[in-house]
Amino acid sequence: MKIRHHHIFLLFLSSFLSINLYAQSNTSKGYTIKGEEVIFIFNVNDYPNIKNNGDTIDDVFVSGEFNDWAKDQWPMAKINDSIYKLKKDLSLFTSDFGWEFKFIVNSEHWAEPTSDFENSTDAKDDYGFPLMVYNLKFYSAFATEYGNVSFKLKGHKDAKKVILSGTFNRWDETGFVMKPTEDGWRVTLQLRPDIYQYKFIVDGNWIEDPQNPSKAENEYDGYNSVIDVQKNVKFQLCDFEDAETVILSAEFNNWTETDATMTKEDGCWVYSQRLSGGKYHYKFIVDGHWITDPTNTVKEYDDKGNINSVCMVK
Structure with missing residues (x-):
């Protein structure tokens, strides 16, 4: 069974990163990023449909859009009775896309995450029809205090929420939540070298970066701010x-x-x-x-x- 999703979104990494990175919450599951590696992590305790069925786990595979949902191409290494891991080079994934994936137990059973995971998404079949299952989402652009690019917005101290959105996360309107500072708002991302367009969303209102003179015209007769990450x-x-x-x-x-x-x-x-x-x-x-x-x-x-x-x- 191929499980796909019609829309792909980029968000940022979960807070279970083993090196104290800034992240969104502790409810995202399934992977972490260390340096130039993606580490997929399967914990049987996160998947009640696998834990409760009583079957012996002989092997676990990673299956997703990146390997055409193959059931037995990406085997994971057993760490202990509950944890399996698989390391892959980050260069296999681009910064412009999010990737949906699932874990497969014994090359047969799809591990079904619960819907309260931050990085779960409703799955759809090849024709775009919804399925009664969820996939996980993997994002190659993420927020971390140790990132290479800091975005700052001065002022707007009375704003309730400020979001950073751009081509690095396919203009997602929820992912990169900025933190208040003494003179405005700030978020730091880890981005690969590329030219990106972006905007700030201040309490629902999209605005350009007033401190960045580099702009590009968009399809809405307006402009996006532009940053060249080198x-x-x-x-x-x-x-x-x-x-x-x-x-x-x-x-x-x-x-x-x-x-x-x-x-x-x-x-x-x-x-x-x-x-x-x-x-x-x-x-x-x-x-x-x-x-x-x-x-x-x-x-x-x-x-x-x-x-x-x-x-x-x-």
Whole structure:
């Protein structure tokens, strides 16, 4: 049985994160995120339909939109009689989507969460008709005091509730609740490198970020605020110690032949560049000779037939 949902929403992580992250509540279940890993967690005590049926648990699998609801592709490791876990690289999931999933016991029984879980959602079949079951929701963008981007709204001290909503959570109107501060409101997110649009919802009223001049026109004849979340990427070329000059030439610097001069560091030529999420072509110019990155096996042709190295930022 494939269990799907017609609408997908992004929210933020639950408070059972093992490293004291700020989160919404302790009623979300099923996963946590540590660094670059997603850890799926099955606790039989959270699923009365499995706990009370008396069957012996031989194995547990994770099944969801990310593996086409396969019943036996993502096996979990048994930690003890109640807990099973499975680690997956966060890069398998994008920051633009939420993912619905379920746990399957003995490759047969769907573990049914109770409806009071914060991250449960009504399931629907392939035709959009509701089913008398629930799925869990997994979100790759989340709120944490240790996140890399802080959103602040000054003033509005009399507001009862302020929400941050944007493309990072598919414009969800409930997920990222901002906390009051001395001069306004604040929430910190962990976001992957990308360009995002966002707004604040102050007691139901959508407003732009008055402190951010970067805006994009939206479909409602208004504007959304825009933030470019970047990542520091270090390019390195070794084994050319006798070279006099090495240039990093790439899409992100308009294929400069003079400006991005690399410097020597521990026998290698290095250059650091802050980049938004995406794919970038690049090459090195060693004393006037263009070469691809000898340590990067990912290469592509450009529209002129040249072969370039490829840098993926995510």
